[in-house]
Amino acid sequence: MRSDRLLSIMLLLQTRGQLPASDLADRLEVSVRTIMRDVEALSAAGVPVYTVRGPQGGIALLPGYRTDVTGLTADESRAVLLSGTAHADLGLGQALGSALRKVMAALPAPHRPEADLASRRILIDPVRWRGTPGPDRPAPDLAAFQQAVLADRRLRLRYRHGRDNRVHSYTLDPYGLVNKAGVWYLVADHDGEPRLFRTDRALSATVLTQPARRRDGLELTDVWQALRRRIDDIPAPLAVTARIRNEILAKFLRIHEADLTAPTPTDSPPETEDEPGWTTVELRFRSLLAAEALLAFGPDAEVLTPDDLRQALARKAAATAGLYTPRQDT
Incomplete structure (x- = not known):
């Protein structure tokens, strides 16, 4: 709607200062001509907006034309900005961008730089890595990480690698923190x-x-995208066919969404006459060990193929059952 766009223009100028018309057009996904018409409408409505011609020109508001609200602390300001970073995955990216512009414009001026910095140095990515289970350790203490990231300081890290359990020390130059499906x-x-x-x-x-x-x-976004693509592009050669009980299908898909080879509907899952109440899914895993995570669903998920995975799961299930057999009194 035009009224929302006019407000967005005013808030962008208020938080960013003078901006080229082309920059505003790109941010709001309209033409430069539309931006110029909107600027005329703002001026006619009494908003002190003006244009500066030339290579270094653009559109700006008269100095001092600002709207501040009080009551938000610096920590609260950062929290407001970070709370929005998880919602783009829900298809609300455009609405979120508009909302955050309004929030940034309404923040007390002293807190805007900190809130903007936090939004650039901390990201939320809700999609789990392919074939990787969720967090299996207590939540770490992020105080030192956050301090290094927000204060632009180097970090000395002693780190235990998961692949070989060896400990190494690193001196690092941080770009930021990413929460990937609950793992920092x-x-x-x-x-x-x-x-x-x-x-x-x-x-x-x-x-x-x-x-x-x-x-x-x-x-951070640039480096994260490159690292994420590098990991996502690792091939997953193990093809798995499984059937999932419909009662837990939605939960299963939330956990193994990244492992699906094709989307599976959850509103009306397909059923066959010989298997009512079950849905067949096709998945890919990087290894047999990664695929063994399917055992966590117990009798609500059955691997149909491959046979070596079925045998591995049967051995694990038998070993687990053996732990709970009644003890003989001696």
């Missing part, structure tokens, strides 16, 4: 190369006095 990761450069560290594997984290030496022109 530090995105940082080590010797100028991008790396990813699970915070719950850190044995110690010490903030150093030296400023972070990040590569020029790169933000």
